[in-house]
Amino acid sequence: MIALKRKFLKVINTIAFYICCLLVLLYFGTPHLWLIISALSPESKPYIHLVRPTFANFVSIFKEHNFVHYAINTAIISVLGTLITVFLSVIGGYALHELEIPDIAILFLWITTFVPLLAYIIPYYIYLSALGLVNTYIGAAIVLSVQNLPYYMWLMKNFLATFPKEIKEAAMIDGCGRIRVLFSIIIPLSLPPIGLITAMAFNSAWGDFLAPLVLLSDRRVMPLSVGMFTETVRPWAVYEPWQYNLLAAFAVLYIIPPALLFTYTHKYLRGLAMLGAGIRG
């Protein structure tokens, strides 16, 4: 009897497991699936039209909607921002480690990283326009790189705390200066955290919407996140201003770099989450 009950429970368990999986799959998968379907469907047809997929949307965004221009802008901004972030966080983390500054001393910096860009974008806009940084690549790169800088510095410092002292000391006995130690020993040996910082900084810069929306309103410097909407949304079409198929084509291509990045860095994601990343939702 007990054995029967146990078997019954096991079957119930298995069914519950697969039902849960199915629900999760539906919840997480449907929007992505819908995105791909929309990107492949012609505008004139109703949406569910998988019989004859078309690549006309992709051709159209390349030919008529300047996809390449926006993609280049996005790449410039995010690469520039990432470079600044990585450089500053590496030297900052190294200095924090070398001077043995306790966490409590930089607590104020730490806490202010939790203030999102959104909370101070209005005075920031006035401030940056006074400095002449509105509608420039470098201005956007600064905005994107400064946001989480203390956090990345702290990440780097934490990694360096686990670094074997002997390697550094051996180099210094051989006559290396501290700067030389940083560039020829510390950096080559701390590629995992640097890679992690690069990935996080690049991903957040690539996907950022608010900073370009406010600071890069000129089409010459506008990146994809804003550009894909200004190119395809027709505000005068009252009933449905969105051209879903074109936007979907934009979105599919826009997603590719973060997805590629993820495939190479997902190993580190676990540690990253543990350290309290993902603050921006």
Next chain:
Amino acid sequence: MKSRKIKKHKIIIFLLLTIPIAYYILFKLVIIPYAFYISLTDRALIGPKARKWNFIGLENYIKLMRDPEFHSSLKNSLIYAIVCGVLGQLWLGLLLSQLIWHGKLHGKLREKLTTFLYVLAVLTWIMPETVAAFEIRAMLGRGKGMLNVILESLGLRPVDWFNLGNTWLGVPIMLWALILANIWKGCTFSMTVSLAAMEGIPQELYDAAKIDGASWWQQFIYITIPMLKHLFPFMILVLFSGSFTHFTFLYVLMGGGAPEAGLWREANVAIYAYSVAFAYYLVGYGTAISVIVMLIYTVLGILIQRFRR
């Protein structure tokens, strides 16, 4: 001789440290006093008040106290953040991590399935928010949105999600849709945190539970949750702060190209501040809201700092 050399090195290192700190102060911290100063004026974005503004003291804050739109936007922000972060993302993430953990230990097929779910969830998490917002919009859209296509093919009346008159529990349907969307986008954070923490739970506990015939949800309730409880304050605070001023979803869903016209200003404190400043050009007033938001986030930051370990 040696001590002088060390001193020189210390100075160099100190100079290295000043570069990022100065950068951070110049481009972020300086904004806090500046914002406070602007919030005390009646400055505008364009027009005569943009060039010559008056110092009006705390008038903006007094106006804020009496502004019903500000109150309802604050209320909506709180609903959004609590339902999303505390009720939705936290628990869905925990359940997901349990599901994935379970799949990992029970055979090849289940492992493959749950790994696929994991990849899907992480992909949703890391992809740009604009794309996520677009996907949601494509689901909800008026004419060709997926849900309405399905409803129509079933012979039902399509729902106008964007009509703020449609409410459920006194809150517009729009906000519920946004909450569902944000849970979808953000629950991976608590999933990854709890997956990492679950590796620290002794496997014997689960083995013992299995011998006693506990199902996986019983394992979840009686083992996983008690063992991860110490992480909850940290996760709740991070998730709350992530959702409290969520901007992109709302902004993109409401318009994208010409949003100022159709933007639902009371959806969120941040949206309200943004529209006051950039659609009505009242920079001083918008900044006063910003200062309040900054204060809230500073408190949240202090709390997160406390609960981090």
